[in-house]
Amino acid sequence: MADGVAAAIARHDTFPKLLLRNADMRGERPAMREKDLGIWQTWSWKDVLDEIRAFSIGLAGLGLKRGDKIAIIGQNRPRLYWSMCAAQALGAVPVPLYADSVAEEMAYVLAHAEVAAAVVEDQEQVDKLLSVASEVPSLTTIVYDDPRGLRDYDPEHLHAFEWVREKGRERLAASPEAKGEWEALIAEGKGSDLAILLYTSGTTGRPKGVMLSFDNLVISAQNGNRFDHLDESEEVVAYLPMAWVGDHIFSYAQSYCAGYCVACPESPETVIQDRRELGPTYFFAPPRVFENLLTMIMVRMEDAGRAKYKTFHAFLGLARRVGEKLLNGEKVSLTDRLLYRLGDFLVYGPVKNRLGFSRLKVGYTAGEAIGPEIFRFYRALGINLKQLYGQTEASVYITMQPDGEIHADTVGTPAPDVEIKIAESGEVLYRSPGVFLGYYRQEEATRATKTEDGWVHTGDAGFFDKSGHLKIIDRAKDVGKLTDGALFPPKYVENKLKFYPNIKEAVAFGDQRDMVACFINIDLTAVGSWAERNNISYASYQELSQHPQVIEAITGHVDQVNRDLAGEPMMAGAQIHRFLILHKELDADDGELTRTQKVRRSFIAERYGELIEALYDGSSEVHARTEVTFEDGRKGMIAADVKIIDMKVHAPAKGAEPKLAEAAE
Amino acid sequence: MRVDPQNGGPGSAPRKEAARQNGEVLLAVDDVSLSFGGVKAISHVSFDIRKGEIRAIIGPNGAGKTSMLNVINGFYHPQEGTITFKGATRRKMRPHEAASQGIARTFQNVALFKGMSTLDNIMSGRSLKMHRNFFWQLLWVGPAQREEIAHRRRVEEIIDFLEIQHIRKTPVGKLPYGLQKRVELGRALAMEPELLLLDEPMAGMNLEEKEDMSRFILDVSDQFGTTIALIEHDMGVVMDLSDRVVVLDYGSKIADGTPEEVRGNQKVIDAYLGVAH
Structure with missing residues (x-):
């Protein structure tokens, strides 16, 4: 025995x-x-x-x-x-x-x-x-x-x-x-x-x-x-x-x-x-954590002395140029190597120490797309940050980025023992030893997700690029179409917006409509610090969000996103025509975000119905009344006049006929 | 199982009962009058504070509440009347004597060492309990070192209690107001007082900070058994927190009793709302 x-x-x-x-x-x-x-x-x-x-x-x-x-x-x-x-x-x-x-x-x-x-x-x-x-x-x-x-x-x-x-x-x-x-x-x-x-x-x-x-x-x-x-x-x-x-x-x-x-x-x-x-x-860490850390460092550097500020940005420039190459083991000139060493001593080392990354062997981010700029920033400092794509149902791992094959816009190759196929609809399916047994006491949901032979529907649309790396564009069911047939992947648009430190959250609309319009949430840390430096006084989030200069800055970001979208053949139709800046932060307590801080699109569409209507009926301002839940569970109302901004739409890049590629349909 | 922490303040019911049963008087104010020149700040006020209770002193602006606290901790000396603390009756006492006897306080406007860290500020509350002299502390060997480590442990427990670990090493001048108030409470707690005087602990706080502070005050009373006397303007807070309330108006006592009794008292209503003449 x-x-x-x-x-x-x-x-x-x-x-x-x-x-x-x-x-x-x-x-x-x-x-x-x-x-x-x-x-x-x-x-x-x-x-x-x-x-x-x-x-x-x-x-x-x-x-x-x-x-x-x-x-x-x-x-x-x-x-x-x-x-x-x-x-x-x-x-x-x-x-x-x-x-x-x-x-x-x-x-x-x-x-x-x-x-x-x-x-x-x-x-x-x-x-x-x-x-x-x-x-x-x-x-x-x-x-x-x-x-x-x-x-x-x-x-x-x-x-x-x-x-x-x-x-x-x-x-x-x-x-x-x-x-x-x-x-x-x-x-x-x-x-x-x-x-x-x-x-x-x-x-x-x-x-x-x-x-x-x-x-x-x-x-x-x-x-x-x-x-x-x-x-x-x-x-x-x-x-x-x-x-x-x-x-x-x-x-x-x-x-x-x-x-x-x-x-x-x-x-x-x-x-x-x-x-x-x-x-x-x-x-x-989810991308949010890396974003917050980067924002924290940048905000602090804004307050640093001139000499420190200059040194920081000079060496950051160098790091952006050669840091990633060094990490990937590519060829870099001797001068740059030496300068990078000096930078490591003066800037990168102390920054990494501040972040607690001095001894980091490997760091991962997953859950949402990370901004390419943010991703490259950490890699340029010599931090081996990688992306993976995973799900609870897969015991996390579906794809991972192998050392030396890191791209900001893809999530890597299949993880060990994982098989992946792309369905007709563009949806990603996988099979692996990590595949879950089923949903507890929900056989129907289990059958809808996991096939007889063990393939699991991720619910995400994506495709493999030329080098065999998976690229995820959106939730399969969220990829919609505009009335003119152009493809509309909301998250793809939102993530492009969220890569700006001033923008914390974005919610894009456009499925079955004639154009794309969007809600934006400003980031109080970044915009607040900017307001402080520019002597802009404000009493509340609500007031700051509608400040003309804030609107101007955000308009600039949206315009840049439109330019980017215009440059991509598949996405040119998804440019943002109109947007507004929400008067309150989206919050899990109000049910607008999940507990993991993901946007609950359908709930928001219902809750802010009048704002969405205003986005599409051509008005330039809308009065919003919204119920909010405080941390102790009590409820209150906030009201605000929210401005709606019209955007210029850019012509698609030359030779870029809007056509649907293999990725998603 | 005891369900419902929502109404009436979590954990308050059993504690209050205990306080009411325990009738031992810790501090008695007997017929105290105080005037500055011709201005009468307090006239013939008597009340007592029982061991383990939370006692509120309320009243409209200028009613003499802060003067009363200052009399209790020996900062002002009343012209008439006596104060009995732990059985010893006195008329005059210096603030540091009050401190060494076990009375600690916080102030209406935060009185911390702005340039010092949270840790050092709270540590300063321990100074009365340090027995090694300056030179021992300077050398920091043997008994002095052991003593400081013991005190530091106590201070860390307070930091843990007040949930301010994240600002342990931050200079308090850089902290938001609500946190400064919490540090001040920490420093008062570091003295391990028997009687804790809080002068408007929630003034200028937002709702969330007030709730946190209320929670800490209840926990202090619960965990350390400290007797607390507080001045506060937020009536909701006073009614929820305190076991008994004394009401002052123009330097005189107009009511004394449980929150329910005081709430229904016509004189109190008049004092707060004003009377038509």
Whole structure:
């Protein structure tokens, strides 16, 4: 029997088994860090095993068993990551939720997944769970990490993490078999078992629970590690939502497979500072994060002294010219090489240090298209930033950019073990070991997405370019047509706009209409700083957004986008004829964005119906009244007069007949 | 399970009950009068503050609220009446004596060291508790080092408590007003006071900052058991936070009781809304 257990564990096909292996193979190496009271605390793989074992046995004592679902809610905390593994050791399935979802959103997922228990970060999450307790009858146990403010709560179903762990320790101390029994439970787990339920935030409709098996995650993580030569010496910072598949792969699956160290920041506000102290070697962020970092640096440089400002921009020019070539190993003259070295000493090094990228081996961005300018900026500094294309349903990886084949406008070649084909409609389909088991309790949706022979519809339209790299243009269902038949991929247009630091969000309309029109959201950081430098005073976002000079600047950006579009044969028809600057920031609290900050197009179309009408009826101004939700859940109204601007449309580039290529139809 | 944190302030019900049951008087103001030359700021005011409660002092502008706080922490010396703190009755006390006896306060207009970091500002609240002299601290060896590390730990706990980790090393002059107020509260907490006096802790704050601050005040009361006396203009905040309210008008006490009692008091309504003559 004991041999059977040992053999089963030696297969290393689940995370609890990998945990045992790591504690055995590299017990003293760091597995987890967290900054507490200003000092980094470190747990080795042995310590982590101790914590997880005690907590897991404690959970079993509370009645958690194989097949139960356990919700994990909170910011990235070591104990929440440990809870996932502790649950998996018992055969239970963790269901991480977005920590910032409101109680009603949570109630749906909790009830749909029929969770039996929840491990949460703090009082805020406990309060949310208690407020929807009546809608989730299956939920009987809540465990919290941070006891602050919870002293007066009824302790019957509510336990501190320490208390549960202590119960586990008592059991371990009292009975010598407890450890063996726990390991036998781990040995019962198989690679084909359901490992985790990840609810996708869903741009349309209710969230769907993606079921991923241990095989899906372990094989994908191992492929990812091999692709970028990641080993136990890596350090990563866990700061993205735990409910997101990206964080699950980068901060959990890959860490358990390679045995590298994951660090949790002190608080969400200190991430940049903490990253700088740690110097991660592997980093993942959606384009938004890279945009924000770049904006932050540029804004700060505007306030720097003349000498520093000049030096910075002189060397940045050099970096833009030769930096990428150096990174790709291309030929560069000796003078430029030497100058680049000097620049590294004076500018690039300090900038990288500031960003916490000094030790970075490889960085990834995915989720949305990244602005070519932004992408090149980081690469020019010598940061090996790459793009990948992935989905929750694929355990992330679909395509990745191999070293030396990096292009700003494509997402790379198929990842290891992944097959890709393009459907007639232009939609991208893939098949891989990472392909999900199905949507939890939604067979119909599963059948609509995953074919009998294992191909998955991505829902994205794209094509392979000459060098075999995939280029994604938009959601397949979003690619529309203007009344004159010209192709209209809204996201393609929006992304071109969003590449300007002044523009935070854009929503383009045009499907079944005679021209393209667009909403624009200004970026308060960038435009606000510009206003400050130019002595433009404003009282609110609303006022700033309608300031004539702001409108003028944005008009310039839109015109440049139109020029760019005119230069591309397929896209010339999608030039923006009219636009307006929205009087409020699009916000997930108002349901306008998803929790991952993606625009919910249909919702916006409904909510701002009168504004869209005004875009198409030729009026030059519209009065908008909009309901807003404050952070505490209360609602209010804001009203504003919004100006509508007419744009000049450029003639398509010579020899560029608007015709539909293979990409999308 | 106790459901509903939305109404009445989270966690407030059980705590308030405890405070009401616990009737021990921490500080008693007895028949205090204070005047500046011919101007009477406070006349014959008496009230008490019980251990563990949150006590609000309210009143229209110029009612003598801040003067009252200044009397309590020894900055002003009343011409008549006495103050009894922890059983010791007195008439005159210096502010630093009040501080060493366990009374800490924050100010109406933020009074921090603008050029110093958040950390150093809060650390300065510990200075009364430092026992090694200047030269020991300068050498920073042995006991002085151990002492500073112990104090730093306490300060880090406060930083964690107030969720201001991200501004630990930022000079406070660069911080927005709401955060400065929070740092000031941190410095007062660093003294580990028995009685915490807050002079308009939420003045000039937006709704979100006010909610955060209310939460911290409740947590301080909850977690550290600190007795709190606060002056505040936002009636919603006062009614939600405090266990008992004393109302001053033109230097005299016109009402004293629970928020509900005070809310219904005709004199209070008149004082706030004005009376037709």
